[in-house]
Structure formats: structure tokens, C-alpha cells
Amino acid sequence: MSEKSNAKELIVSTAARLFFSQGYHATGLNQIIKESSTPKGSLYHYFPHGKEELAHECIQKANEHIMQKFEDTFAAHESTGDAIQRFIHDMADETEAAGFTGFLPFSFWAAVETSCISHQLRVACQGVFANWQQIITKHLMMEGVGEEKARETGLLVISLMEGALIISLTNQDKQPLLTAADYLSGVAKNAREIQ
């Protein structure tokens, strides 16, 4: 049983790595089977509907990982602005450490590439962005920001974070992420005053 679970985890982690680094289209099931060193039957056993079902699982796993990271970062900081700044600084450092290659932002492969392919995957990605916006909105409201302003600020935070990541990857330079992080720190801090 634990060997079987292990095969499933290996398949998902390998698929996620390949989807995130090459994109959905460029990743074939045979490559996932080969690079995960699992028997061909395992993939079809766990994901009888194939590539789309496997991509859906990868989106859920990525979301869980990122939501946990948001929770941890919020727990470690007094203010929402400081937490957002830290979160994006960490993203910048991780992207730089990975050499700006072999890494696609979540939004890239999942949200947009798969939007053109599959309604199910697009809806899953929409749910992920909604989760991210909600957690930021919740923390801003806990600081006393009104709901409408908190929602709008949450949307701006995730929009700017995703866009800055794309420019950083293109330029192979973490400055766009750092500029966004510092700027958003101020935006979150001012949200209460300027509403």
C-alpha cells in the first residue's frame, strides 16, 4: 500500500515538475512515466482519464503548497503589508536560485495555457486565484480594512505578483519582483487609510 502511494506521489511530483518547466503541451505521458520510474500501469491506474486529470491533481497540489506558504508567512508577520512583501521577496529569491529557468509561474502553464484546452482546468485555476485573493482579503479585513477595499487590494496584489514574476523570468532579473514587493507593502499599509 505504501509502495503504491509512493508511486502516485512520484507520478504527481514528476508531472508537476515537467508541466511547470516545459508547459502542458510539451509534456507527454510517456515522459512522465519514464522520468518517474514507475510502471506504465500505475499512471493509468491512478489517473484513468489521463493527462488532464493528472494536471488537475498538480494544480490542487500546487495550490495547497502555496496556501500553506501564505498561512506561514502571515503567521510570522505583524502586518499584512510586511507578510506580502516577505512572500514576494521569497519568490524572487527562489526564482533567482533556480537560475530563472526550468520554472514557469503557476499562472503561465496552468491558468492560461490550459484555459485554451480545458474548461475543467480553467475553472480549477480560477479557484486557485480566488483562494489567494481571499486569504489576502481576510488578513486585510482583520486589520480593519473594509470588505470592498480589501477585495480590490487582494486582486491587485495577485495581479501584480503574477505580472512581475513574468517580467522577472523574461529579464532573468529579480528586480521586477522586488519592486512589486516593496510597492505592495505600501499599498497594503495604505489600504486602511485611503478607503
Place this chain on the structure above:
Amino acid sequence: MSEKSNAKELIVSTAARLFFSQGYHATGLNQIIKESSTPKGSLYHYFPHGKEELAHECIQKANEHIMQKFEDTFAAHESTGDAIQRFIHDMADETEAAGFTGFLPFSFWAAVETSCISHQLRVACQGVFANWQQIITKHLMMEGVGEEKARETGLLVISLMEGALIISLTNQDKQPLLTAADYLSGVAKNAREIQ
């Protein structure tokens, strides 16, 4: 001669449409030849280095088109803030009119997908983003914003614009773009005061 130029234009416009709607990986040369209704020899005549060279031409054409649109929008508005707001509102309307499908943001297919494939294409995309940032920076400076603040604001504008487009496409809803447009209008207007 004009028939030949016409074949080249047909190839480039067909390739751009396919790259922008399906991504780089999913688009093959045979599909471009078939959908452009040009002889196979034409594509190899104009683009002897194949798909990468053709994608490079599409990036340049897209950049020319967008830079012209920036110039026209700036010429039609008194303030940089108003021009940026109009530019992004137009983008939102066009995306909605296209049904939020069959359309990838420039950043998606070109900047990130091709970054993983080709140094040449990545550098071309880096140049495109630099052009967009420069034109915004130039207009902010013409309004009296200091150079450093103008550059930083230009970077924030393109980052937020690209990120909001991704969220809009994912959600099939133009609200993220409209929120970004209205917000950036204020950011540009305040750039002079808060520097």
C-alpha cells in the same frame, strides 16, 4: 513581387494567430503552411531557420503594433494616467469581444514559454517589455516626474497590466483588467506628488 510579399505577410499573420492562440509548442510549421494557404517552399524561403525565426518575426510585429497603439493613445490624452487607463480599458474590451479564448497575452507565449526554449526569443521579449516601459517612463518624465520614479512606475504599470490580463483570461471576466486600469490611472497621477 507583391504576390511574394503577400505570401510572407500571410505566413506571419497566420503564425502569429496560431502562436498567440495555441502557444509555441502546440503550433507546427505544417499547420502554418496549411492555414495560410501558401506553398510549402514560401515558408522555408522567407524563414530558412524555421519556427524560431518565424516566432522572432511575430514578436517584432506584435511589438510594432502595440507600440503604435501606445503612441496613438498617448497622443489622444492629456495625462499619462488617462492614457494608461484607456489603453487597458481597450485591452479589456478586446479580450471580452474575443470571448476570453483563442487569445494569449504577449507575455504568456512569447516571454515565458519561449524563454525556456530559446535565448534569442527571450532576449527579443525582454526588449519588447523594455520598449513598453520606456514609452511610459518618457511620458511620465514629460509630466515632470523624476527619472527614477518614472522608471519604477513604468515597470509597475507593465507588470500589473500583464498580471491582470492573465487573471482576466483565467476568470473569463474583464474586471481584473478594469480594476488595474483604474488603479494605475491614480498611480500615474500620484507619481509626481509622492516622489
